[in-house]
Amino acid sequence: MKRRRGIRVIIFDCIILGAGPAGLSASLNLGRMRRNVAIFDNGTNRNRVTHESHGFITRDGTTPAEFRNIGLNELTKYPSVTYFNRTITEVSRDEQAGIFVIETAENEKYTAEKIVMATGIQEEFPIEAVRNFYGRSIFSCPYCDGWELRDKPLFVIANKEEQVLHMAKLLYSISRDLYIVTNGTQLSADCIRELEKHDMRYNMEPVQALHGDNGNLEAIEFRTGEKVTRSFGFVVPSFHRANPFAEKLGCNIAETGSVITDGMGRTSQSGIYIAGETQKAGPSSLLIAAAEGNIVAGSVNMDIATEKF
The missing domain is CATH 3.50.50.60 (FAD/NAD(P)-binding domain)
Incomplete structure (x- = not known):
């Protein structure tokens, strides 16, 4: 020294x-x-x-x-x-x-x-409010946290079409109840057909708010006023x-x-x-x-x- x-x-x-x-x-x-x-x-x-x-x-x-x-x-x-x-x-x-x-x-x-x-x-998250729930009820890696959420109703937040399809394919073995959220991104007709073929619902409206407390998600609210009840899901960050x-x-x-x-x-x-x-x-x-x-x-x-x- x-x-x-x-x-x-x-x-x-x-x-x-x-x-x-x-x-x-x-x-x-x-x-x-x-x-x-x-x-x-x-x-x-x-x-x-x-x-x-x-x-x-x-x-x-x-x-x-x-x-x-x-x-x-x-x-x-x-x-x-x-x-x-x-x-x-x-x-x-x-x-x-x-x-x-x-x-x-x-x-x-x-x-x-x-x-x-x-x-x-x-x-960096497509919706900043995700940070309030990250690690407790919202996750980014199906390999890391998918097993614990098996067969639960899940959502996916992804604002790029390739990310939507990637996560949908990965999570399909974890849960067949997937709700896709694009936060304003419009999906192509081909992508929509793939989602509908596997009975996946989707919403392309911007997200207004994420509701919940102490890191536990309760619902996703869209700018239209519609609310979707979900307790767990995944997000695709950058x-x-x-x-x-x-x-x-x-x-x-x-x-x-x-x-x-x-x-x-x-x-x-x-x-x-x-x-x-x-x-x-x-x-x-x-x-x-x-x-x-x-x-x-x-x-x-x-x-x-x-x-x-």
Whole structure:
């Protein structure tokens, strides 16, 4: 540790941004290789509103908070891994020193030879009121929450026709009582025929309000005044990265919005790696994100080993 002009500067082999499944997995595997690692997180993970996480074998039904705590506790076995509950405000490269500089909201600076971006993504909803019910009665992933809602009357909020058909097909095995809400988007005749063929009702009017209390939905009200009683359903959000670090650091971005990598987590910028939903700028399962964290840890460790051998 060094001190410079009153600001604490700590040098690490690798700094990992984000303590989701990708960041935790990368930290674990780098710690096992005795790399000096710092993992930063501020608790704004998007699944924090979820009551149970599903689909991760041996952890099915675990709450996101419990999953995170188990991961952080496992890291304490490895003395070279340090966890910081901090908000990262800036990430830059010191070209002269050949290191990365991480700045926090607490006016601290940390430096590292490598960085892994695993800060995840955040949702934007077609109807902002969805946020009041998200994680309790409105969900976005049929794989994560569909089983618990099996055979219940459900709705789908999606404002693009391809999203309507995608969700209708996915949820048809969960419930045959589906009500499609497009919030003002007009569906094509072909799409309507597909829905009607499967006895799915639909409403293309804009939504006026969502009624309910304490996260429990009771009804959807349309601008026409019509109300449809539903207690559970799914929404198709759009997603964005929680920060612009990849763009500011000059990483190549594909037209799809994903960060271009070599398939092993290395970005177009030397020393910068990425894993999990941050890379795709889209949703992923806990299991896949953790696997990608494992892969990127191997890349970071091998690069360090090669450089220092």
